[in-house]
Amino acid sequence: MKLTMTAAPHLRSxxxxxxxxxxxxxxxxxxxxxxVVTFGxxxxxxxxxxxxxxxxxxxxxxxxxxxxxxxxxxxxxxVTGLLLALNLSLAVEWWQALIGVFVSIAIAKAVFGGxxxxxxxxxxxxxxxxxxSFPVQMTSWFSPFDLQTSATPMAILKEGSSRIFSLQEMFxxxxxxxxxxxxxxxxxxxxxxxxxxxxxxxxxPVAYIGTxxxxxxxxxxxxxxxGSPLYHILGGGLMLGALFMATxxxxxxxxxxxxxxxxxxxxxxxxxxxFFGGYPEGVSFAILVMNAFxxxxxxxxxxxxxxxxxxxx
Amino acid sequence: xxxxxxxxxxANIWKNNPVIVQILGICSALAVTNNMTNTLIMGIGLTFxxxxxxxxxxxxxxYIPKNVRMIVQVLIIATYVIILDIVLKAYLPSISKAxxxxxxxxxxxxxxxxxxxxxxxxHGPVLSFIDGVSAGVGYSLILLxxxxxxxxxxxxxxxxxxxxxxxxTPWVIMITAPSAFFIxxxxxxxxxxxxxxxx
Numbered sequence: 001m002k003l004t005m006t007a008a009p010h011l012r013s014x015x016x017x018x019x020x021x022x023x024x025x026x027x028x029x030x031x032x033x034x035x036v037v038t039f040g041x042x043x044x045x046x047x048x049x050x051x052x053x054x055x056x057x058x059x060x061x062x063x064x065x066x067x068x069x070x071x072x073x074x075x076x077x078x079v080t081g082l083l084l085a086l087n088l089s090l091a092v093e094w095w096q097a098l099i100g101v102f103v104s105i106a107i108a109k110a111v112f113g114g115x116x117x118x119x120x121x122x123x124x125x126x127x128x129x130x131x132x133s134f135p136v137q138m139t140s141w142f143s144p145f146d147l148q149t150s151a152t153p154m155a156i157l158k159e160g161s162s163r164i165f166s167l168q169e170m171f172x173x174x175x176x177x178x179x180x181x182x183x184x185x186x187x188x189x190x191x192x193x194x195x196x197x198x199x200x201x202x203x204x205p206v207a208y209i210g211t212x213x214x215x216x217x218x219x220x221x222x223x224x225x226x227g228s229p230l231y232h233i234l235g236g237g238l239m240l241g242a243l244f245m246a247t248x249x250x251x252x253x254x255x256x257x258x259x260x261x262x263x264x265x266x267x268x269x270x271x272x273x274x275f276f277g278g279y280p281e282g283v284s285f286a287i288l289v290m291n292a293f294x295x296x297x298x299x300x301x302x303x304x305x306x307x308x309x310x311x312x313x
Numbered sequence: 314x315x316x317x318x319x320x321x322x323x324a325n326i327w328k329n330n331p332v333i334v335q336i337l338g339i340c341s342a343l344a345v346t347n348n349m350t351n352t353l354i355m356g357i358g359l360t361f362x363x364x365x366x367x368x369x370x371x372x373x374x375x376y377i378p379k380n381v382r383m384i385v386q387v388l389i390i391a392t393y394v395i396i397l398d399i400v401l402k403a404y405l406p407s408i409s410k411a412x413x414x415x416x417x418x419x420x421x422x423x424x425x426x427x428x429x430x431x432x433x434x435x436h437g438p439v440l441s442f443i444d445g446v447s448a449g450v451g452y453s454l455i456l457l458x459x460x461x462x463x464x465x466x467x468x469x470x471x472x473x474x475x476x477x478x479x480x481x482t483p484w485v486i487m488i489t490a491p492s493a494f495f496i497x498x499x500x501x502x503x504x505x506x507x508x509x510x511x512x
Contacts, residue, residue, distance in 0.1 A: 065506070096482075107495060111502060129495075133486040 017115065020249075021075035023197050027190035028082050028244065034186050035179040038144035039090050043179050047085040049094045053101040054081025061110045076115045080104050083123035083244060086180020087237070087284070090147070091137040092130065099133070100126035120291045121251045124284045131284075141176040150176045153235030154280040157227045170234035181237040191243040200247045203259035204266075208242040209233055211267025219275060226275060238270065241283035251291045258294075258301035265290045318443050325447035332455040332497070333504045337423040342456055343493040345415050349472045352460035354408050356453025358397045358416060360446055363425045366390045367445030371433040386429045387420065394419045424448055459496050463487045 035043045058077030062068050084100055092100075104126030112118040131138045143150045153165050153175055165175050173183025180187075194200045212232055219226040232238065246252060246266055253262050266286045273282025331337045338359075345355045369389050370377075377385045398416045401409040409416065419425070428448050433441040464470055467487030469477035486492045 103495075107499065111498060129486060132489070132491075133484040134482060135485055137482075 017074040021079050023199050024079045027193045030186040030189050031180040034183050046097050050081040050085035050097050051078045053098055054105050057105045080122045084126045087127040087178050090142045091140045100130045103129040116250055121245055121248050124288050143176040144174050152177050158280040167230050181240040184234045184239045187239045187243055204246050204263040205242040207260050207263025208266045211264045215271040236281045237283040246287050253294050253297045255301045255303055258297045261297050321444050322447040325451045330451045331424045331448050333501045338452055341415055343490045346456055346460040346493050348464045349460045351411050352456050360449025362393045362419050363449040364442050364446040365393050367428050367433040368438050368442040370429045371438040371441035390425050391420050462496050
C-alpha cells in the first residue's frame with residue numbers, strides 16, 4: 001500500500017466564492033424572470049445592464065487597478081448587480097442604473113478592500129444613492145402588465161388611497177413595486193433553493209420578518225390604519241430585503257445570536273420608518289443602518305472559547 | 314534649508330496636498346463646494362489667510378515664547394480672517410451670506426495651523442509665505458474640482474452659467490453635503506494610486 005502524505009486540510013468542502021454566488025444567482029432567477037414577464041423588455045435591459053456592468057467593473061478594478069493577474073471573475077459582482085436591478089423602479093433609465101452600479105461596486109465595495117471587507121451591502125448603497133439622487137424616477141412605480149403609474153402597497157398605507165391590494169395579489173406578485181420585490185412567492189422559492197444548498201441560515205429572515213409581524217400586530221391592534229402584519233410582510237421590499245440583502249454573508253454578523261440581534265434590529269428600524277418616517281418603505285435604510293452595527297454585534301455575541309484556562313490576573 | 318522656492322510651492326500642490334494627502338480642511342471641503350463661485354471665493358480667502366499668517370508667524374517666530382506660541386498663532390490667524398470677513402461683507406455681501414459661518418471658521422481650519430506649526434515655525438518669512446500660499450492653492454484646486462463635479466451634476470451649471478441642456482436630470486444628491494464625501498473619497502483614491510505606487 002502506498003501512503004501519500006499531504007499537508008492539511010485533507011477534506012475540502014468544494015465551496016468557493018463562485019459556487020456560492022452561482023447559487024444566489026439561481027435563487028434570484030425566478031424573481032428576475034417574473035420582472036421581465038410583468039414589466040416587459042425594459043426590465044430585461046435594466047437587469048442585463050446592471051448584472052453585466054457590475055461584473056465587468058468588478059473584474060476591471062481587481063484585475064487592472066489592483067493588478068491581480070490571476071483573478072478570475074467570481075460572480076460576486078453579478079450578484080450585486082442583479083440585486084441592484086431588482087431594487088430599481090422601471091422608471092429608471094439604463095444610464096442611471098449604471099451610476100448605481102458604479103457606486104455599488106467602486107465606492108461601496110472596492111474602496112473598502114473588495115469582497116469580504118465591505119461594511120455595507122453594496123447593492124443597497126447603490127440603491128440608496130440612486131434614491132437620493134433621482135427621487136422622481138426611483139419612486140414612481142408601475143403596475144404590472146398594463147404599466148400604469150400607481151402607488152405601491154406601502155405608499156397606499158402612508159398616503160391613503162381607494163385601491164387596496166388583496167393579500168393574494170401581493171403574494172403572487174401582481175402589484176406595483178420595484179422589479180424584483182413584487183412576488184413574495186418567487187422570492188421564497190429562490191430562498192428555498194439557498195436553504196436546500198445550505199448557503200444561508202434562516203435565522204436572520206425569520207427574526208427580521210417575525211419582528212415586523214409582531215410590531216405590525218401591536219400597532220394594528222391599537223389603530224387599524226397601520227395595516228395588518230401580513231400586509232406589511234408581503235406589501236413592500238421586505239421579502240427581497242430580508243431573504244437576500246440582510247443575509248449577505250459579508251455584511252451580516254457571524255454567530256446565530258448575532259443573526260438574531262441583527263434581524264430584530266432590522267425589523268424594528270424598518271417598522272419605525274414605515275410608521276413614522278418620511279419614506280413609505282424602510283427596508284434598505286434599516287439594513288444599511290444595521291450593517292454599521294455588525295462589528296459591534298459580533299463583539300457582544302462572540303461565542304465562548306472552550307478549554308481556556310481562567311487567568312489569575 | 315536647501316529647499317528651493319519652486320520645490321516648496323509644488324510640494325503643497327501635489328505630493329503634500331493639504332486635502333488629499335494630509336486630509337486637512339475636510340469640513341469646509343464638504344460645506345462650501347456646492348457651487349463654484351462660493352468655492353473660488355473661499356479658496357482665495359483661505360490662500361490669503363494662510364499666506365499672510367505664515368509670513369507673519371515666520372517673521373515673529375524668534376520673538377514668540379515657545380510655550381504660548383499656539384495662542385499667538387491663533388491671534389495672528391484670527392486677525393487676517395477678520396480682515397477677510399469684513400472685506401467680503403463690504404464688497405461681496407451675497408457671497409458672504411452664502412458662505413455663512415465658514416469664513417469665520419477659517420480661523421480653525423487645520424491647514425493654517427498645520428502650516429504655521431509645521432513650516433513657518435522653522436523657515437524664513439519668504440519661504441513661509443510661498444508655503445502658505447501654495448497650501449491655499451492646493452486646497453483651492455481640490456475644492457474647485459469637487460465643486461465642478463457637484464455644480465455640474467447637481468445644477469447643470471458652472472459658475473452659475475447653465476452648460477447642460479434643460480433635459481438633463483439633476484442629481485439631487487450632489488446638492489447635499491454627503492455627495493462631497495463620496496467625491497472627495499474617490500478623488501483621494503484616484504490621486505493616491507500613483508503616489509502609493511511610486512513608493
